[in-house]
Amino acid sequence: xxxxxxxxxxxxxxxxxxxxxxxxxxxxxxxxxxxxxxxxxxxxxxxxxxxxxxxxxxxxxxxxxxxxxxxxxxxxxxxxxxxxxxxxxxxx
Amino acid sequence: xxxxxxxxxxxxxxxxxxxxxxxxxxxxxxxxxxxxxxxxxxxxxxxxxxxxxxxxxxxxxxxxxxxxxxxxxxxxxxxxxx
Numbered sequence: 001x002x003x004x005x006x007x008x009x010x011x012x013x014x015x016x017x018x019x020x021x022x023x024x025x026x027x028x029x030x031x032x033x034x035x036x037x038x039x040x041x042x043x044x045x046x047x048x049x050x051x052x053x054x055x056x057x058x059x060x061x062x063x064x065x066x067x068x069x070x071x072x073x074x075x076x077x078x079x080x081x082x083x084x085x086x087x088x089x090x091x092x
Numbered sequence: 093x094x095x096x097x098x099x100x101x102x103x104x105x106x107x108x109x110x111x112x113x114x115x116x117x118x119x120x121x122x123x124x125x126x127x128x129x130x131x132x133x134x135x136x137x138x139x140x141x142x143x144x145x146x147x148x149x150x151x152x153x154x155x156x157x158x159x160x161x162x163x164x165x166x167x168x169x170x171x172x173x174x
Contacts, residue, residue, distance in 0.1 A: 001135045035139075071141075081133040081141060082113055088135060 001088045006031040006069075008076060015045060015070040016061055022050050024059065035063035109134060117142075124150040 006028070015025045016037060023046065026039030040058045044050050053059075102108060112131055119127040119140070129145030149164045 001133065002139050002141075005133070005141075078114075078132055078143070085113060085133040085135075086110065 001084055002035065003031065003033055005076065005081070005084075006035065006037075009071065012072050014039075014072065016066055017068040017070065018061070018065050019067045020065070024053070024061070026059070029058070032063075035066070037061045037063065037066065037069070106136065126150075 010028050010030060012028055013025065014028050015023055016039065017023045022044065024039060024042050025045055026042035029038040029040045031037055038058070038060050042053070042056055042059050044053050102111070109131075113133075115131060116128065117131045119129075119142070121127065126148045127142060127145055128148075129142030131140065132143050133141040147166050149166070151162050151164065153160045153162050
């Protein structure tokens with residue numbers, strides 16, 4: 001369910017917060033079944049605190065290190081999400 | 093208690109969560125974090141999409157012998173995902 005949800009978000013701008021508190025903002029380029037994320041035009045949210053990625057513009061983020069993905073305000077139709085979840089969650 | 097309506101039978105915890113879809117819920121995370129928000133979607137891994145969410149991080153500051161608990165509240169406008 002979330003894999004297809006992220007595929008719908010490709011091209012949108014998101015902020016990925018990692019488990020080490022690093023927050024990276026960028027355009028969602030691609031995603032895979034493990035929810036690994038490729039971002040383009042990346043910039044670190046709090047630049048002064050995390051200087052080691054100043055020159056990075058595109059990055060691959062392993063899905064297991066993601067804590068949150070902050071979605072755009074006009075993310076996706078909420079009703080579609082609800083229906084898809086109901087269908088997915090049924091049957092364990 | 094055999095019910096012909098298998099589709100809406102609540103059998104396991106995930107089904108219970110299904111009843112909370114589109115409601116405000118409270119999620120407790122690792123590292124003393126809590127989230128409150130509207131549950132929009134979830135899956136069997138408990139990945140979730142929460143809307144209008146507020147994150148509360150609790151940290152402890154110790155001043156010599158006094159034990160102080162400090163609560164930091166940060167707010168993300170609308171959707172968030174774990």
